[in-house]
Amino acid sequence: xxxxxxxxxxxxxxxxxxxxxxxxxxxxxxxxxxxxxxxxxxxxxxxxxxxxxxxxxxxxxxxxxxxxxxxxxxxxxxxxxxxxxxxxxxxxxxxxxxxxxxxxxxxxxxxxxxxxxxxxxxxxxxxxxxxxxxxxxxxxxxxxxxxxxxxxxxxxxxxxxxxxxxxxxxxxxxxxxxxxxxxxxxxxxxxxxxxxxxxxxxxxxxxxxxxxxxxxxxxxxxxxxxxxxxxxxxxxxxxxxxxxxxxxxxxxxxxxxxxxxxxxxxxxxxxxxxxxxx
Amino acid sequence: xxxxxxxxxxxxxxxxxxxxxxxxxxxxxxxxxxxxxxxxxxxxxxxxxxxxxxxxxxxxxxxxxxxxxxxxxxxxxxxxxxxxxxxxxxxxxxxxxxxxxxxxxxxxxxxxxxxxxxxxxxxxxxxxxxxxxxxxxxxxxxxxxxxxxxxxxxxxxxxxxxxxxxxxxxxxxxxxxxxxxxxxxxxxxxxxxxxxxxxxxxxxxxxxxxxxxxxxxxxxxxxxxxxxxxxxxxxxxxxxxxxxxxxxxxxxxxxxxxxxxxxxxxxxxxxxxxxxxxxxxxxxxxxxxxxxxxxxxxxxxxxxxxxxxxxxxxxxxxxxxxxxxxxxxxxxxxxxxxxxxxxxxxxxxxxxxxxxxxxxxxxxxxxxxxxxxxxxxxxxxxxxxxxxxxxxxxxxxxxxxx
Ligand SMILES: Nc1ncnc2c1ncn2[C@@H]1O[C@H](COP(=O)(O)OP(=O)(O)OP(=O)(O)O)[C@@H](O)[C@H]1O
Ligand SMILES: [Mg+2]
Numbered sequence: 001x002x003x004x005x006x007x008x009x010x011x012x013x014x015x016x017x018x019x020x021x022x023x024x025x026x027x028x029x030x031x032x033x034x035x036x037x038x039x040x041x042x043x044x045x046x047x048x049x050x051x052x053x054x055x056x057x058x059x060x061x062x063x064x065x066x067x068x069x070x071x072x073x074x075x076x077x078x079x080x081x082x083x084x085x086x087x088x089x090x091x092x093x094x095x096x097x098x099x100x101x102x103x104x105x106x107x108x109x110x111x112x113x114x115x116x117x118x119x120x121x122x123x124x125x126x127x128x129x130x131x132x133x134x135x136x137x138x139x140x141x142x143x144x145x146x147x148x149x150x151x152x153x154x155x156x157x158x159x160x161x162x163x164x165x166x167x168x169x170x171x172x173x174x175x176x177x178x179x180x181x182x183x184x185x186x187x188x189x190x191x192x193x194x195x196x197x198x199x200x201x202x203x204x205x206x207x208x209x210x211x212x213x214x215x216x217x218x219x220x221x222x223x224x225x226x227x228x229x230x231x232x233x234x235x236x237x238x239x240x241x242x243x244x245x246x247x248x249x250x251x252x253x254x255x256x257x258x259x260x261x262x263x264x265x266x267x268x269x270x271x272x273x274x275x276x277x278x
Numbered sequence: 279x280x281x282x283x284x285x286x287x288x289x290x291x292x293x294x295x296x297x298x299x300x301x302x303x304x305x306x307x308x309x310x311x312x313x314x315x316x317x318x319x320x321x322x323x324x325x326x327x328x329x330x331x332x333x334x335x336x337x338x339x340x341x342x343x344x345x346x347x348x349x350x351x352x353x354x355x356x357x358x359x360x361x362x363x364x365x366x367x368x369x370x371x372x373x374x375x376x377x378x379x380x381x382x383x384x385x386x387x388x389x390x391x392x393x394x395x396x397x398x399x400x401x402x403x404x405x406x407x408x409x410x411x412x413x414x415x416x417x418x419x420x421x422x423x424x425x426x427x428x429x430x431x432x433x434x435x436x437x438x439x440x441x442x443x444x445x446x447x448x449x450x451x452x453x454x455x456x457x458x459x460x461x462x463x464x465x466x467x468x469x470x471x472x473x474x475x476x477x478x479x480x481x482x483x484x485x486x487x488x489x490x491x492x493x494x495x496x497x498x499x500x501x502x503x504x505x506x507x508x509x510x511x512x513x514x515x516x517x518x519x520x521x522x523x524x525x526x527x528x529x530x531x532x533x534x535x536x537x538x539x540x541x542x543x544x545x546x547x548x549x550x551x552x553x554x555x556x557x558x559x560x561x562x563x564x565x566x567x568x569x570x571x572x573x574x575x576x577x578x579x580x581x582x583x584x585x586x587x588x589x590x591x592x593x594x595x596x597x598x599x600x601x602x603x604x605x606x607x608x609x610x611x612x613x614x615x616x617x618x619x620x621x622x623x624x625x626x627x628x629x630x631x632x633x634x635x636x637x638x639x640x641x642x643x644x645x646x647x648x649x650x651x652x653x654x655x656x657x658x659x660x661x662x663x664x665x666x667x668x669x670x671x672x673x674x675x676x677x678x679x680x
Binding site for chain 2: 084106107111116119123124125126127128132135142143144147148149150151192196
């Protein structure tokens, strides 16, 4: 997308660049002055005494592409639940940028601030067309009265067409999303995420159920997004993690076991024991 | 939805909610209700086979009001996925608020020849309670009809939706709400005529309420209100708002994570739905000549859901069709076999949920699409969901001792 293509209806200072100019902080906006987009500190979440997250601390830099791996039940999804406001931590801090306390915000508020999420199980609107799915996700004013009067302008139409192309669903635009294949659903959900124009993307097992070719294309897409966006990708597929490169965090029993580039992590004796050596 | 030029006046957009064929049908219906019915009732002598009787006008006028309620129910249930089993309350409240005006219009023509409504004289009250202030003004009554039930719905809905009460739980508390209101209205001290409610109306805006001309006007207004309701509902469900509403019905958490707050969306459609019911109630009361707390009975609210289920959820027109089918059947049964009515209603409901998940409209569409080729076009009709709904209604109804 060319910069001039931005939606006319949208907030022009969407790009976070302003915050970096001499630390001009405005309340309620993402402050990236210390290059940190997400900051989790000693997060603990218990379900009936069982600690799904146990003093989890994690820092994601602005523009980073981070992979999170870990055995089943390690707490990866729960971590995303905490970041997006679905689950409230019992203890610990979660900040978006320097100033936004995620533990005090609701799901729509967090989404509005610029955190987008792809669920582990693809969650799209099955009774809506592919086009409508993207339309609903598009970054815009999401209050009721706006939706009552909303008309799709041509800029928005172009934007949707562009995303359709990126996710290779142009030919399916008018089909019901429920009729797509599993891999296509995954892509549609990624497309919805792109329409939201989030600053931070959380992707929970995005390539599950995709063919090798689809997986590779997804990897390319993510790599092209990194830098401008920050991405946190949870994956079990090691080839995919390798393709993405970047730093890898290993979660185990609710806390960080190891962190580093993939080769380093794979050589770590503790990691081999709990995860790779199974 | 494909890109369309912005800057189209709202009224034009509203008009475009119906396609040409629908407008033709609406035009025919309006011509029938506003021209043919008055002529056939007022001008033709009773011997003429084309004469429409008072019975026809009253029964059909009443069902037109029910049809408005059914469309309101379809908005919230069919599109919003929220099954209200308390919609009878808003209908009754609309009836009561307008009934207050009708009671005042009786003036001194009541049996006690007092300025106060008869039931107040009977209770030995000396003056009107504060909430009856202004009830002798027609416009004030209209304002109350539009505001009071909607306000109650708004407050109730705000707390219920904010607490994320959903599904069966929501259905049960709406039932509790209407049931509690019924008990409240049964009490004489509440100030709405106790179990007798309001009746013996004489006039509306100075015109005799039983005069054939008045009946014809009320009938026409009901028809117009139904057309307006359908147009508004159609606009809503084809707008972006409508797509978000159905998205909330299908995957609420996804909607939240893309930045919409479902609370306000649900609250809007819920309050609007209540307001439409209130308008229907206000048109209903002068036509049937009575409103009492039994309108708030749980069974009445369940029946509303059945009209919609029979006609076809999530189709709007199905709600109208359902309201007509069930109520015409009811008026026939209650004359011919009153004791079998409830069995018939139950059977109808079970048949429609098990075999006609999209109701009569779904059946029609399936027949049109040709035998056995119902694919791509109708994914919403998951039989599992229909059975679950039936089970919910049955369980809830049983719990309420209906
Ligand atoms: N709502 C809940 N109630 C009870 N336990 C839960 C709940 N959510 C998660 N858990 C438990 O917390 C632990 C972590 O779950 P989580 O879903 O975060 O794991 P995960 O790392 O995403 O695993 P997977 O790779 O299988 O997706 C699991 O043991 C799970 O059973
Ligand atoms: Mg998981």
